[in-house]
Amino acid sequence: MNKIYIIGVGLIGGSLALDIKSNYNNAKIFGIDSNQNHLEEALKLNIIDEKASYQDLIEADLVVLSIPVDKAIVELPKILDLIADHTLVIDVGSTKFPVCNAVEHHKNRHNFLATHPIAGTEFSGPKAAIKDLFLKKTNIICEIEKTMFKLQEKALQLFSDLGMRIRYMNPEAHDKHIAYVSHLSHISSFMLGKTVIEKEKNERDIFDMAGSGFESTVRLAKSSPEMWTPIFKQNRVNVIETLDEYINNLKQFKTLMESNNFDEIYNEMKSTNHIKDILKGIA
Amino acid sequence: MNKIYIIGVGLIGGSLALDIKSNYNNAKIFGIDSNQNHLEEALKLNIIDEKASYQDLIEADLVVLSIPVDKAIVELPKILDLIADHTLVIDVGSTKFPVCNAVEHHKNRHNFLATHPIAGTEFSGPKAAIKDLFLKKTNIICEIEKTMFKLQEKALQLFSDLGMRIRYMNPEAHDKHIAYVSHLSHISSFMLGKTVIEKEKNERDIFDMAGSGFESTVRLAKSSPEMWTPIFKQNRVNVIETLDEYINNLKQFKTLMESNNFDEIYNEMKSTNHIKDILKGIA
Numbered sequence: 001m002n003k004i005y006i007i008g009v010g011l012i013g014g015s016l017a018l019d020i021k022s023n024y025n026n027a028k029i030f031g032i033d034s035n036q037n038h039l040e041e042a043l044k045l046n047i048i049d050e051k052a053s054y055q056d057l058i059e060a061d062l063v064v065l066s067i068p069v070d071k072a073i074v075e076l077p078k079i080l081d082l083i084a085d086h087t088l089v090i091d092v093g094s095t096k097f098p099v100c101n102a103v104e105h106h107k108n109r110h111n112f113l114a115t116h117p118i119a120g121t122e123f124s125g126p127k128a129a130i131k132d133l134f135l136k137k138t139n140i141i142c143e144i145e146k147t148m149f150k151l152q153e154k155a156l157q158l159f160s161d162l163g164m165r166i167r168y169m170n171p172e173a174h175d176k177h178i179a180y181v182s183h184l185s186h187i188s189s190f191m192l193g194k195t196v197i198e199k200e201k202n203e204r205d206i207f208d209m210a211g212s213g214f215e216s217t218v219r220l221a222k223s224s225p226e227m228w229t230p231i232f233k234q235n236r237v238n239v240i241e242t243l244d245e246y247i248n249n250l251k252q253f254k255t256l257m258e259s260n261n262f263d264e265i266y267n268e269m270k271s272t273n274h275i276k277d278i279l280k281g282i283a
Numbered sequence: 284m285n286k287i288y289i290i291g292v293g294l295i296g297g298s299l300a301l302d303i304k305s306n307y308n309n310a311k312i313f314g315i316d317s318n319q320n321h322l323e324e325a326l327k328l329n330i331i332d333e334k335a336s337y338q339d340l341i342e343a344d345l346v347v348l349s350i351p352v353d354k355a356i357v358e359l360p361k362i363l364d365l366i367a368d369h370t371l372v373i374d375v376g377s378t379k380f381p382v383c384n385a386v387e388h389h390k391n392r393h394n395f396l397a398t399h400p401i402a403g404t405e406f407s408g409p410k411a412a413i414k415d416l417f418l419k420k421t422n423i424i425c426e427i428e429k430t431m432f433k434l435q436e437k438a439l440q441l442f443s444d445l446g447m448r449i450r451y452m453n454p455e456a457h458d459k460h461i462a463y464v465s466h467l468s469h470i471s472s473f474m475l476g477k478t479v480i481e482k483e484k485n486e487r488d489i490f491d492m493a494g495s496g497f498e499s500t501v502r503l504a505k506s507s508p509e510m511w512t513p514i515f516k517q518n519r520v521n522v523i524e525t526l527d528e529y530i531n532n533l534k535q536f537k538t539l540m541e542s543n544n545f546d547e548i549y550n551e552m553k554s555t556n557h558i559k560d561i562l563k564g565i566a
Contacts, residue, residue: 120494210464213403233543245482247534254527
C-alpha cells in the first residue's frame with residue numbers, strides 16, 4: 001500500500017495516518033478535508049504528506065473515510081464512483097447500518113469495508129491525532145463477506161499491523177450494542193455536565209469541589225457536537241431505547257431513596273460492582 | 284505531632300497515614316479498625332506501625348476518623364469523650380452536616396475539625412492506600428471557628444504539608460454542592476453500569492465493544508457500597524434533588540431525540556462543552 005488517502009484529517013483519520021506512516025515506509029499520505037485549516041494543520045504536523053482532491057482518488061491504494069457519519073453516507077457513494085479496481089475504501093464511523101445501507105447496491109460495493117475502531121479521546125481535529133491510538137483496541141468489521149477477498153486480506157493485514165483485534169458483526173447488531181457501551185455513555189456524561197453547570201452559577205465554588213470522580217464521569221461532555229449529533233440521529237431508535245432504560249433505572253434508584261430503602265440501594269450497588277470483573281476482562 | 288491514631292485504615296485513612304509518615308520523621312502511626320484483616324494488612328503494608336484501641340486515644344496528638352459516615356457519627360462522640368486536651372480529631376467523610384450536628388453540643392467540640400479531602404479512587408481497603416493522594420487536592424473545612432485556635436493551626440499545617448489547598452464552607456453548603464459534583468456522579472455511573480449489564484446477558488459480545496469512553500463513565504460503579512450507601516442516606520434530600528434535575532435533563536434530551544430536533548441536541552452539547560474550560564480551571 002503506497003498511496004493512502006485520508007478523507008477527514010481529524011482525531012481518527014489523523015491518528016490512523018500517523019500509525020500507517022510508522023508501519024509502512026513507502027506509504028505516502030494524502031489528505032482531503034472540507035476544512036482548509038485542518039488540512040494546513042495536518043501538513044504542518046506531518047500527519048499528511050500532501051493535500052489532494054477527489055480527482056486524485058483513482059490513484060489510491062487505500063481510502064480512509066473519517067468524517068461525521070451524516071456526511072459519510074453522502075460522500076461514500078461518490079468516492080466509490082471515482083476509485084480504481086484495486087482500491088480499498090474503509091470508513092470508521094460509530095454507526096454501521098446507515099453506511100452499509102447507503103452503498104448496498106453500489107457497483108463498487110466490493111471495494112468497501114465497513115469498520116468501527118473502538119478508539120478515541122474526547123478531543124477532535126488534527127491536533128488531537130496521536131500515535132498508537134489503535135494499539136490493542138477492538139475493530140468491529142461489518143459485512144466482510146461483501147468486500148472482495150483481496151481487499152479483505154489487505155484490510156485485515158493493516159489492522160493487524162496497527163495492533164488491533166478484530167470482531168465481526170452485522171451492522172444492525174453493531175448499532176444496537178454500541179448504543180449501550182458508547183452512545184449512552186456520552187449522553188449520560190453530557191447531561192451530568194449540564195445538570196451541574198445549570199445548578200451552579202458561581203462556578204468557582206462548586207468546581208473547586210470537583211475531584212477525579214466528577215472529572216472522569218463528565219469527560220465525554222467535552223466531545224465534539226459536530227461528530228455526535230449525526231451519530232445520535234442515525235442511531236436514534238437504539239439510543240432512545242437505551243435512554244429509556246437508563247432513565248427508568250435512575251427513577252427506580254430515586255424511588256428507593258425516597259422510600260428510605262437503603263438496603264436495596266446497597267444491593268443495587270453491590271451487584272453493579274460486578275462491572276469490575278467485566279472491565280478487567282476487556283482490559 | 285508524634286502519636287497519630289488512624290481509625291479506619293482504608294483508602295483514605297491509609298493514604299493519609301502514608302503521607303504523614305513521609306512528612307514527619309517522628310510520627311508513630313497507630314491503627315484502629317473493626318476489621319481485623321484490614322489492620323493486619325495495614326501493618327504488613329507498613330501503613331501503620333502498631334495496632335491500638337480506644338483506650339489508647341488519651342495518648343493521641345492527632346486522631347483521624349476515616350470510616351463510613353453512618354459509623355462516624357456514632358463513634359465521634361465516643362472518641363471526643365476519650366481524648367486529651369491537646370488532641371486534634373479530624374474526620375474526612377463525604378457528608379459534613381450530620382457529623383457537625385452529632386457533636387454540636389459535645390464538651391470537647393473544640394478538639395474536632397470537620398474536613399473533606401476531595402481525593403480518592405474507586406478502590407477501597409488498606410491495599411488501595413497510595414502516597415501523595417492528597418497532593419494538590421482540595422480540602423473542604425467546615426465550621427473552623429468551632430475548633431480551638433491551636434488545633435486549627437495544627438490542622439492547617441498538616442494539610443499544607445500534605446500539599447492540599449483549603450476551602451472553607453458551612454456544612455449545609457458543602458452537602459448541597461458535593462451532591463452535584465460527587466454524589467450524583469456516582470449514581471449516574473452505577474446506573475449506567477446497571478443498564479448495560481442488564482441489557483447484555485452475553486457479556487463478551489458487548490464488552491468487547493466498550494472503549495475508554497465507557498470505562499471512564501462507568502469507573503465509579505466499582506466504588507464500595509459500604510461507603511456509599513450511608514453517604515446517600517445522610518445526604519438524601521440533596522441527592523434526590525440532583526437526581527430530579529438529572530432525570531429531567533435526560534428526559535428532555537430524549538424528547539428532543541423523539542421529535543427529531545437535532546439542531547437543539549447540537550446546541551445542548553455545544554453549550555455543555557463549556558465544561559472543558561471549567562475543568563481546566565480546577566486542574
